Amino acid sequence: MSARPNVIVVFTDQQRWDTTGAQGNPLGLTPNFDRMADTGTHARLAVTPNPVCGPARAALQTGRYPTANGCYRNAIPLPESERTLAHHFADAGYDTGYVGKWHLADADPVPESQRGGYGEWLAANTLEFTSDAYRTIVYGQDGEPVLLPGYRSDACFDAAIRFVTDHHDRPFYLFLSLLEPHHQNEVDDYPAPDGYEQRYQGRWMPPDLAALSANGGTAHRHMGGYLGQIARVDEGLGRLHDALRSLGLAEDTIVAYTSDHGCHFKTRNSEYKRSAHDASIRVPLAISGPGFTGGSRIDRPVSTVDLPPTLLDAAGIAVPEAMQGTSFLPLVRDPGAEFPDEAFIQVSEAQCGRAIRTKRWLYYVSDPDADGWDDAASSRYVETELYDLEHDPHQLNNLAGYPSHRGVCDELRSRLLARLAAAGEDAAEIVAAPEPVGAPVRHVDPVARSLSVPPIRFS
Template structure:
């Protein structure tokens, strides 16, 4: 180490809308992500990581605060993070770290993002909605003074270049950097996934997740977009490799924690009319790997965790006690003892498509929604109703909805009680969950993902969708 301060640097790399199974560590066969896979292999890999809310702004608020969206005040898109909220930036800044933010923010109400809406970051090169200020080869962001800056190159390359500049400028002091990429999110105004030149062709037609292969037969955009989507991810991983190389060349590799994850996944309009906003793994399951001091040789965490756990984990690794309450739990005890006390399920909140709640265990996905709530305006429901139940052991791609079946009533009741306990733990003390309409028993299908079998039609509660 070249500086007297022994505290680790911390970098978070956040992608937008990336499924867990696009990484080699997540089972992808195409070799898209060798640098992420190296992090997962030599560092710590959370194999069952989930977003606390499968839409941009709420998930990002949770990553900044360690609190569930209904508590952070950002339960849907279009709501700015409340003023003076305690964030990762304020926690690290108060501990003497230099703090920097680069990329998409999505937690403000104007563009450029005013200084008071930047979450306490000291250094700033960003935009609230990067998808509307840029395209693949024209990246415009705003600097600390609100001046527009045109960054050359492909968009994710430009963001990684800025991150490498930040690391170079701050290498002599402890720093916390949050790098928020646009990729592999679609380009909204044209509904495309613009990969670097030649990359979409490289991956088109080579791989399709079984859930999308099955459900796209009845709609969805996966076959049209998968080449570009995967091409974006491959280029992001190349940028991650360049960032690691920069750390190595600055003699910071052994002193820097790097966390890589995504805000939510993507089901390519197979579960609803959008790309996310559902309880399915395609929406909620994300890649998560952490490398560096405290995490190297941490191995594989095989139990469900949430990205709401990431803020307190990073603070814990830096020796910083949170100054404000959080809902997250540090992952570090799990690295020392796989049986350490830790929630047995991930809790998910859903907005915009429905006012919903879900828990994801190693085996089960259990989801409820309030049919009378306004999916856009109501952060809380009063009377939730069971909508989905999937047995991931027999049905890993969630093709067979078991909700309401007599054969699974005991399972659903147990999960119902677990969900109610989790809701009480985050302030929904008056939550009520009604059972689904009873359906006659039938043998459970052992779902072969290679065969096109459709799930029972999910209940559609409608609702407006925010722009992202």
């Protein structure tokens, strides 16, 4: 292994966490991701810091929450003053490259000043508008349009493999940003390669979407194409690993695979994400390569805002103090290492909200009077949702306002306020949720539940 590992980030768009076999999906969609999870490191409770494209991407580039880096919603260019992974790796002597969707500028082609410090460039700001399934238009270093042949995710993987081939003799950092499995906006469809939609249509439905189908939504119409896209992406991931192996780089290259957010197929609101439910916030996350081998499994919540410091840490590069994420490399080595007990989420555009996701609880607050597009934050939030994920993993029974869970909300409110402060947000008030009309009488005694049970003897 070389002294400095190469680093590749494979980044999908709108991919649910439960589409991978490593998370129990029964269709065999992701054998290459599953192999990474099995032999590398698998973060089983990975969440996004914001379930919207631009903010999630800005956080992953900078290691800072969207309100801190300025990109709290879409259509805000990443400030040129923000330092990205590309800057840090370049300063350490790495060649850097970006392929695919950027979504952190205000124009196509993306001006060099808005490319986040990446050296080589083959990308479009809004790939969903410059391309369709079999016509992928990106822009090169000179800003001229480039047609990449083949199905869109294949074309982007091909470009990534060319970058790896061209830079095999020097340390490199590559960010590959795919559009799949995002919908094609102008037709509101999920165009999979020929035959792939038919292969998966009607074979599997996430339990939350099946339960919420009475509310409407598009899952039954789109699931086949969505899953077909994911299957083809995983084939591309396999080809990338094959290329690394053939070039003798497999043992020297860290590969991280994750997504910007999930997809609830219009069952929680009028579009596909922008809610605090697991369908929106949970994403796949697996890492292979130096520092991540051995089949480590992280069962504590981690955020993709934690990925930038983790990658720098694994490459032996000092993590800047400005980064708000926390390297989870210590958890790879020791599951009991000190690490935050919850992940913090900011929700924008559809609402102005904040949430924390613990292993058991999802606690969400929002400002009903705020404009989620214009208001980056609020000084007054109202408890909106509370889910007991141990007994309600698909978040179908909102417990916010139940007297039985007042103590739980009080504790989570305190933890959320602390996370607001740590993210650099102004102090805010969180108002208790009103008691639901007709709420059933329940009793939760956390003290009694913590008492040890004496051993039971059998005669």
